[in-house]
Amino acid sequence: MMGSTFRFIHCADLHLGSRFKGLDSVNPEMAARLRQSVFDSFGRIVDKALNERVDALVISGDLYDDRNELPSTRAWLCRQLSRLSIPVFICRGNHDVQTTWDESIPYPDNVHEFPMEPEKVDINDDVEIIGVSYRERNETRNLATQMQGTDGKFTIACLHCDIDSVSEGHPYAQCTLSDLRGRGVDYWALGHIHKRTVVSEQPYIVYPGNIQGRSFKAPGAKGAYLVTVTSGRVTGLDFFSTQGYIWKDISIDITDRDFNDIISELRTMLSRTTISRITFTGSGKLNAMLRKAGDDVRKTIEESTGSTVSTIRVRTSPEIDLEARAEGKDMAAAIIRAGRDMESMSREEIIDIICHNKVAARYRPEFESMSDKKLKGIVADAMRDVLTRMEAGR
Numbered sequence: 001m002m003g004s005t006f007r008f009i010h011c012a013d014l015h016l017g018s019r020f021k022g023l024d025s026v027n028p029e030m031a032a033r034l035r036q037s038v039f040d041s042f043g044r045i046v047d048k049a050l051n052e053r054v055d056a057l058v059i060s061g062d063l064y065d066d067r068n069e070l071p072s073t074r075a076w077l078c079r080q081l082s083r084l085s086i087p088v089f090i091c092r093g094n095h096d097v098q099t100t101w102d103e104s105i106p107y108p109d110n111v112h113e114f115p116m117e118p119e120k121v122d123i124n125d126d127v128e129i130i131g132v133s134y135r136e137r138n139e140t141r142n143l144a145t146q147m148q149g150t151d152g153k154f155t156i157a158c159l160h161c162d163i164d165s166v167s168e169g170h171p172y173a174q175c176t177l178s179d180l181r182g183r184g185v186d187y188w189a190l191g192h193i194h195k196r197t198v199v200s201e202q203p204y205i206v207y208p209g210n211i212q213g214r215s216f217k218a219p220g221a222k223g224a225y226l227v228t229v230t231s232g233r234v235t236g237l238d239f240f241s242t243q244g245y246i247w248k249d250i251s252i253d254i255t256d257r258d259f260n261d262i263i264s265e266l267r268t269m270l271s272r273t274t275i276s277r278i279t280f281t282g283s284g285k286l287n288a289m290l291r292k293a294g295d296d297v298r299k300t301i302e303e304s305t306g307s308t309v310s311t312i313r314v315r316t317s318p319e320i321d322l323e324a325r326a327e328g329k330d331m332a333a334a335i336i337r338a339g340r341d342m343e344s345m346s347r348e349e350i351i352d353i354i355c356h357n358k359v360a361a362r363y364r365p366e367f368e369s370m371s372d373k374k375l376k377g378i379v380a381d382a383m384r385d386v387l388t389r390m391e392a393g394r
Contacts, residue, residue: 004126005229005230006229008055009224010187011059011208012060012210013062013093013208013209017064017069017073018034019031030275030308041212045057045242046080046083048240049084055124056089059191061094061133062093064095064096069101074100081108085110087111087112090107092133093134093160093191094137113133114131118147129156130148132158133160142179143159143161144159147185155184156185156187156189157185157189160190163205164176166197166207167193180200186203186234187204190206194209206237211243216249218247221241221243221246244273245273245274247276247277248274249276250270250277250278250279251279252281253282254280254282254316255282258286267304270309272307277312278309278313280313286316294312298311317384317385322336332387335386335387336383338383339379339383343379350375354378
């Protein structure tokens with residue numbers, strides 16, 4: 001393999017036909033655009049394969065989204081794959097373990113779908129790929145331990161699995177990191193984890209993530225990896241984004257700011273391709289407006305930025321002069337003094353008071369792992385929250 005170069009694209013978790021249930025009733029137009037964006041994203045991956053003239057495309061499971069595999073979805077995917085003259089390798093995962101239209105709408109001839117037992121395919125004299133598909137949705141086999149590369153060849157493994165150390169809570173075909181090492185595999189092309197992760201570089205163990213975020217649990221750019229192999233080793237691992245929309249969770253502090261300041265900041269963060277959830281924090285003059293006219297504020301942000309704002313969350317308080325209020329003789333003054341007394345306590349005393357509550361006591365190890373600053377911040381936030389509730393009732 002001296003001096004030879006082989007390039008392939010690795011993607012996974014297409015979830016074609018995804019339903020965006022949270023938006024279907026609230027914003028059906030946006031939900032329809034998001035459904036289409038999943039198809040558009042994969043179309044861009046095919047475009048990339050054509051433009052870069054790669055040698056293969058590897059798709060590591062969950063091409064469809066369970067019961068949403070319509071004939072039109074399957075036919076669309078076949079048309080996209082037919083655009084390519086290179087081999088396409090597919091394994092099935094938990095969401096596409098059974099598909100309805102296999103016989104009615106077969107894949108084009110350049111597509112190889114791995115069976116339910118590991119199978120090895122030579123791509124050329126120097127490169128091979130080994131892959132396996134799920135037997136059932138709740139796949140309990142450790143499929144990684146059934147795969148072994150060939151000495152003297154660059155081996156790609158196509159697998160949909162859950163590595164226990166990076167698990168997102170759905171342990172299908174679960175394995176450990178050590179299960180993936182020492183098997184003669186140079187590049188583990190994995191699927192299932194939606195967060196893009198390069199788990200290891202010796203050997204390469206890669207989750208490309210899904211190709212279009214479907215909720216705020218999947219923020220940031222989504223797409224695939226272009227992998228370059230030179231003389232039997234990975235010399236390039238280049239992520240390229242293809243998503244149509246990016247989900248963003250944003251926190252904005254209103255302290256000492258007016259609404260024009262907020263809009264100016266949001267214009268730098270949002271665009272027509274973002275879907276945001278905005279949490280307002282801090283204290284200031286914007287508190288009343290956010291609480292009384294939140295829906296109109298959301299619409300104004302959308303109009304000013306051209307973006308989609310899914311929701312706004314108000315965690316603000318009115319401007320409170322703590323120094324002046326602490327001098328009084330009312331309940332607010334007593335709360336401020338009690339809060340300041342508690343802030344001056346040792347970390348052990350603060351934790352004991354917090355954990356006097358039976359629910360909080362369950363999380364004592366977490367509190368004990370916090371810094372002094374964070375513990376005192378909890379006290380200050382609690383004091384301010386009580387004052388805010390009192391102010392709201394005035």
